[in-house]
Amino acid sequence: MMSTQIALQPEQANVAEFGRRAALTLLLAILLYRFWLFAASGVAAVGYPWELDYGEGIVWQQMRLIFTDRAYGPIDQFPAIVFHYPPLYHALTSIIASALGTDELGTGRAVALLSTLAAAVASGLLVDTLLKERASLPLRRLCGCIAALLIFTTVPVIHWAPLMRVDMLAIALGLFGLFAAFKALERPRLIYVASLLFVAAIYTKQISIAAPASVFAVLFLLRPRLALEGIAACIVMGLAVMLTLGWLTDGGFYRHIFLYNANRIDLSRLSGIIYVGTMHLLLIGVAAFVIVRRLVDLRAKYRGRADVRTDLASDAADVRLLIAISYVAIASLMMLLVAKSGSSINYFLEWFFAIGLFAALGPAEFGEGQSGTHMQNALGIGIPVALALHAGFVPLPRTGYDPNSERGRQLAVLSREIAAADKPVISDDMVLLLRSGKPVLWEPAIFAELASTGDWDERPFVDRIRHRDFAFFITWGQRGFDRFDERYNPAVAEAMDAAYPIKQHAAGLTIHRPLPR
Numbered sequence: 001m002m003s004t005q006i007a008l009q010p011e012q013a014n015v016a017e018f019g020r021r022a023a024l025t026l027l028l029a030i031l032l033y034r035f036w037l038f039a040a041s042g043v044a045a046v047g048y049p050w051e052l053d054y055g056e057g058i059v060w061q062q063m064r065l066i067f068t069d070r071a072y073g074p075i076d077q078f079p080a081i082v083f084h085y086p087p088l089y090h091a092l093t094s095i096i097a098s099a100l101g102t103d104e105l106g107t108g109r110a111v112a113l114l115s116t117l118a119a120a121v122a123s124g125l126l127v128d129t130l131l132k133e134r135a136s137l138p139l140r141r142l143c144g145c146i147a148a149l150l151i152f153t154t155v156p157v158i159h160w161a162p163l164m165r166v167d168m169l170a171i172a173l174g175l176f177g178l179f180a181a182f183k184a185l186e187r188p189r190l191i192y193v194a195s196l197l198f199v200a201a202i203y204t205k206q207i208s209i210a211a212p213a214s215v216f217a218v219l220f221l222l223r224p225r226l227a228l229e230g231i232a233a234c235i236v237m238g239l240a241v242m243l244t245l246g247w248l249t250d251g252g253f254y255r256h257i258f259l260y261n262a263n264r265i266d267l268s269r270l271s272g273i274i275y276v277g278t279m280h281l282l283l284i285g286v287a288a289f290v291i292v293r294r295l296v297d298l299r300a301k302y303r304g305r306a307d308v309r310t311d312l313a314s315d316a317a318d319v320r321l322l323i324a325i326s327y328v329a330i331a332s333l334m335m336l337l338v339a340k341s342g343s344s345i346n347y348f349l350e351w352f353f354a355i356g357l358f359a360a361l362g363p364a365e366f367g368e369g370q371s372g373t374h375m376q377n378a379l380g381i382g383i384p385v386a387l388a389l390h391a392g393f394v395p396l397p398r399t400g401y402d403p404n405s406e407r408g409r410q411l412a413v414l415s416r417e418i419a420a421a422d423k424p425v426i427s428d429d430m431v432l433l434l435r436s437g438k439p440v441l442w443e444p445a446i447f448a449e450l451a452s453t454g455d456w457d458e459r460p461f462v463d464r465i466r467h468r469d470f471a472f473f474i475t476w477g478q479r480g481f482d483r484f485d486e487r488y489n490p491a492v493a494e495a496m497d498a499a500y501p502i503k504q505h506a507a508g509l510t511i512h513r514p515l516p517r
Contacts, residue, residue, distance in 0.1 A: 016377035023384040024142065024363060030391045031149035038152040038161075041397035042113045045162035046106045048401040049435055050411050054445070054476075055344075056164040057430020059090070060105055061440035063097075066090040072245075072252035075260065075456065078464065079424075079441035082450070083256045086203040087245070089166040105431065108164030115168035116151075116161040122175035123353060124148035127360045129182045130324060133317040135364045146387070147360030153391040154352040155279055156345040159398075166205050167346045171353060173201035174211035178327065181215040184226065185316040191226055195233035203241055206257060210334050210350055214326035222313040222322075262449050263340035270339050276348050282390035286383055287358040290365060291328065294321055294358075328354045341486050342445050359387060410507035414474070421471035428476045428487065429509060444475075444487035451489050458491060465495035473500055473512040 051057060062083050065071050072083050089111070097107040124144035131140040151157050161168055177197030184190040198212040212234065219227035245253040277284060298318060302308045312318055331354040338347040362383040366376045402408060411432060418425050418436035427433050430440045442461070450456035464470070477484040479493050488496065500512035 016380065019381045020377075020384070023381045023388065027146065027363075027384040027388040027391070028142075028149075030388050031146065031153065034391055034394075035149050035152050038158065038397050041158075041399060041401075042109075042116075042162045044399070044401040046109045046113065049103075049105070049403055050408065051429050051431035052109075053160075053163045053165065053344075054428065054430075056105070056108075057427075057432075057434060057440060058084075058443045058446075059164050059166065060108060060434055061430065061443075063090040063094050063104065063108065064434075064439075066094055072249040072256045074252070075450075078461065079439070080447075081440065082260045082443065082446045083253075084261050084446065085166050085205055086253075086257065088200060088204040089169050092169070093164075105164055105434075109162055112163055112165060112168045113161055115172040116157065119168060119172040119175050119353060120148040120151050122172060122179055123151060123356060123360070125179050126175065126182065126324070127357055129179065130317075130320055130357065130361060131364055139364050143360050143364050146363065147356060150283070150356045150360055150387065150391070151353060153394045154283070154356070155276060155395060156348045156352055158395070160346050160349060162398075165346065167349055170201045170205035170208040171350055173197050173204060174208050174350070175353065177201060178211045178215065178323070181219075181230070181323065182320050184230075185223070185319055188226055188229070191230040192233050195230045196237060199234055199237045199241065202238065207334065207337065208350075210327060210330040210354070213330050214323050217330075218319065218323045218326050222309060222319055259455065260446070260450060262453050262455060263342055264449060264452055265339060266341045266343070267339050269341075269343050270336070272338055272343075272345065273335055273348070276345060279394065280352070280390065282386045283359050284355060286362045286386055286390075287328075287355040289383075290358040290361050291325060293365065295325070298322075324354075324357055328358065341449065362387065407507045414506055414509070414511070418471075423469065423471040425471050425474065427474035428483075429474055432474065448487050448489050448492070451492075458489060462491050462495045465492065466499050468499050468514050470500075472514070475510050475512065476508075478503060478510050478512075 045052060058081075061081060062071075062085075065081065066087050070081065071087070074080070075082060093104070093108045093111050096102070096111065097104045100107070102110075124147045127147040128140045128144035131143055135143070174197070177194045180190050180194035180197060184194055194215065195212075198208075198215075201208040201211065212230075216227050216231055219230065242253070298321070301318075302311060305311050312322075328351075331351040335347055335351050337343070363380075365383065366380040403412075415432060415436040418427075418433060418438055421438075424441050425433060425438060426442055426444070428444060430443065433440055447456055447458065447461075451458040473496055475484055475488070479485065479488075479497070484493075496512055500514050502513040502515065504511045504513065
């Protein structure tokens with residue numbers, strides 16, 4: 001029986017190579033088009049004056065307070081603000097906005113967008129390095145470009161990148177830390193650069209541990225001295241920053257980050273993993289194929305060797321590969337943190353950056369200009385076609401950032417009313433408050449969580465509501481709606497119903513007003 005592994009004839013190989021090149025050209029064309037759409041949407045978002053996401057307003061308010069004595073301050077009085085994150089993003093945004101005299105919200109969104117671009121560049125560099133011993137320079141560069149562009153075809157990144165949130169800066173720092181760790185395998189002193197970047201990522205968002213954990217776990221097994229140097233550097237720098245922040249805030253930094261940043265468990269949100277996953281099946285499929293294939297090749301390469309650990313440690317390419325696979329594994333586990341109230345698709349961001357590395361390796365799996373089997377040549381064409389189909393059918397970035405739209409005009413009217421109010425206003429749309437010249441005095445979601453755990457006494461706040469100490473409330477929906485019920489505990493909601501029974505609707509929001517006196 002003739003084997004199916006017989007190589008193709010030269011003319012068949014030429015046809016297969018032409019098909020592969022055509023598929024790659026199609027993929028690049030679609031990726032570049034999608035990037036252009038993303039960039040246009042992002043630029044429009046920077047100039048949009050109103051809220052794009054619930055969390056933007058509180059981050060903006062935290063940024064305004066970050067260099068004051070209210071940063072990480074007490075929450076037992078009113079007003080009270082919880083600082084959910086370490087200060088790096090807030091401080092950076094504040095400094096840039098002050099230095100340039102730019103709009104604070106627009107600056108925060110621009111920092112996030114530029115961080116996303118930086119993270120994309122880091123992805124390209126990582127893929128180029130992973131292919132260092134496996135592919136020609138042109139193919140390495142091509143796959144690096146694919147890695148950088150693929151990330152703009154993932155729904156979490158498309159949605160989250162233009163927001164004034166901390167995540168994209170944290171991911172960019174972590175990815176460049178990963179790249180520095182790759183380079184440290186040949187230039188060991190770069191492990192200190194990697195450690196600095198990892199610490200910076202953690203002081204942007206405290207759960208940014210996937211990249212350093214993957215690096216140090218693999219290095220500890222294969223190159224323990226390098227791992228210990230990096231871990232020691234992280235501990236020294238991390239503790240120095242933590243002690244400084246604790247001293248500057250009279251211990252408030254510890255209380256806010258470790259005690260006040262609480263969320264109730266909500267296992268129903270795990271379904272978001274399936275929902276997001278089904279929107280990216282082709283991307284995930286290509287990445288999984290490459291990971292399995294690399295693991296099979298590694299197993300075959302080291303099978304039967306007397307000292308596998310020593311042999312592995314001496315091969316920088318294989319160490320890098322194991323770090324990248326560990327990064328996917330740890331980022332996968334981190335997605336489980338979505339199982340808490342108030343969580344969103346930002347918990348999937350880093351995972352898509354991780355699997356994007358392996359999806360971008362796909363086009364290099366079967367070499368270039370080589371005569372392979374029918375199956376190999378089919379996959380050489382099929383992988384870029386699959387990625388092109390993924391990129392072509394993922395939902396497009398948001399458009400319509402028009403402040404003069406009907407909703408924009410309604411928000412402007414509501415903003416003028418807030419500005420004229422002689423009492424504080426409590427609003428789910430906290431950007432609306434700040435845009436109206438009013439500070440955020442209380443953030444509904446986090447205090448609902450703290451009250452539910454007994455870490456904050458909501459009774460004085462309920463008394464303020466019953467005494468009509470506020471001009472009015474602005475919420476997304478009302479009792480019985482998930483978002484409302486997550487942010488307003490029953491005692492607070494009952495007080496609102498009693499003291500602010502009139503409900504009006506504008507710009508998709510519900511305005512709770514008191515009865516005329």
